Each structure stands twice: as structure tokens, then as C-alpha cells.
Amino acid sequence: MRVVLAEDSVLLREGLVWMLGSAGMEVTAAVADAEALLRACDEHRPDLVVTDVRMPPGHSDEGLRAALVLRRRWAELPIVVLSQYVEERYATQLLSTETSGIGYLLKDRVADVEQFLDALRRVAAGGTALDPEVVAQLLVRRHSDPLDRLTRREYEVLALIAEGRSNTGIAEALVISEGAVGKHINNIFSKLDLPGADKDHRRVLAVLRFLKI
Numbered sequence: 001m002r003v004v005l006a007e008d009s010v011l012l013r014e015g016l017v018w019m020l021g022s023a024g025m026e027v028t029a030a031v032a033d034a035e036a037l038l039r040a041c042d043e044h045r046p047d048l049v050v051t052d053v054r055m056p057p058g059h060s061d062e063g064l065r066a067a068l069v070l071r072r073r074w075a076e077l078p079i080v081v082l083s084q085y086v087e088e089r090y091a092t093q094l095l096s097t098e099t100s101g102i103g104y105l106l107k108d109r110v111a112d113v114e115q116f117l118d119a120l121r122r123v124a125a126g127g128t129a130l131d132p133e134v135v136a137q138l139l140v141r142r143h144s145d146p147l148d149r150l151t152r153r154e155y156e157v158l159a160l161i162a163e164g165r166s167n168t169g170i171a172e173a174l175v176i177s178e179g180a181v182g183k184h185i186n187n188i189f190s191k192l193d194l195p196g197a198d199k200d201h202r203r204v205l206a207v208l209r210f211l212k213i
Helices: 010-022 034-044 062-071 088-094 107-111 113-124 132-140 152-162 165-174 176-189 199-210
Strands: 002-006 026-029 048-052 079-083 102-106 129-130
Touching: 002 010, 002 034, 010 026, 010 107, 010 113, 026 034, 034 048, 034 062, 048 062, 048 107, 048 113, 062 079, 062 088, 079 107, 079 113, 079 165, 102 107, 102 113, 113 129, 152 165, 152 176, 165 176, 176 199
Parallel strands: 002 026, 002 048, 048 079, 079 102, 102 129
Antiparallel strands: none
């Protein structure tokens, strides 16, 4: 099986390359961004694509959008999308058309090597592999406060934004990097359904949501 892999985390990417190779799969390309993923698929025409949802440059939904482009180009191309946590909107978007040869898994599942490899093989054979947590949320389809979608860390970041702190100030307060702060803020914008506007405007809208205004 020939696989194209897209993951911006070097450690996870190299770990997956090793894992897939050990399982007898040939990783023909391992790339770090969505544009490189599209080029690699044009060049190698793989049997399976494994891609992260969030990749450079925006760390929002670049990997998912690339997956949708690939499915439009090659309707039967098997694709497994990896996500840090359940994002119902992304899962729904991915599964809104043809569901054969589609997988949506949380990255935590990679730790269970045999189940993860089984899911990849199932998708490559035209089946479907959905993370149990994804299935649960799609079935329940909670219509709750959008703030409930935030992780504890994202909620902390949003609270500090509401205090008027800059990214640097947030990083110092939470003892994390500014890059991590930027990723959390992008996640917040996405989960609160605040796409499209400039970042400063979205920060204001996010704070208004936080304050329930």
C-alpha cells in the first residue's frame, strides 16, 4: 500500500512513517503542509492519504480542505483525517457526501498501533473508520453553548484575551510559547464559528461571546 502522509509535527510525522513502514506500507511522501500534500498526491497517486486537520500556514482547517479537494479530484481516493479532538463541524463536512474510503480519527488512537493500522487498512479497502468519540457527538448533536466546545486551556486563553492581554502576555501567564497561544486562539475562533474576519475583530467577537453579550 502506497501512502502519502501530511502532518506538521515532526515527531508525530516521523513516528507515523516508521509505524507504517514497519507494517509493510510504503510512505511515498511525508509532508508538513496542505499545499505539499496536494502536490505529493498529484505526483504519487497514492492508495491512501493520511492527513492532519490543522496544518500551516493558518493551523485551522487546511488539512481538511485539502482532503475535500482531493476527494473532488479523485472520488475514490481513501483518506484518513487525524484530529487532536472531536470537531463535529469538520467531521460532518467530511462525511457529507460519499463516506466510503473515509476515516476520521483522534490522534490519541495512534497509540493503539494495531487498531490504528486496522483502521487505515479498512479505509484503504473502501470502508469507513470513525473514532468512537466522533460517532458519539454526531449521534447526540448537542445544541449547547459554543463555549462548551472549548478545552480547559482554550477557555483559559479566552479569559485572558477578555482581560485585554496580548499573545505575549497570555504566553507568560500560562507558561507556554506564543506559537501555542496562536494555535489556541485559532481553535477558539473556529469553535466559536468566527471565521473570515480579521484577527483583531474576531478577538472582540470572541470576548463578546465569552461575556455572553
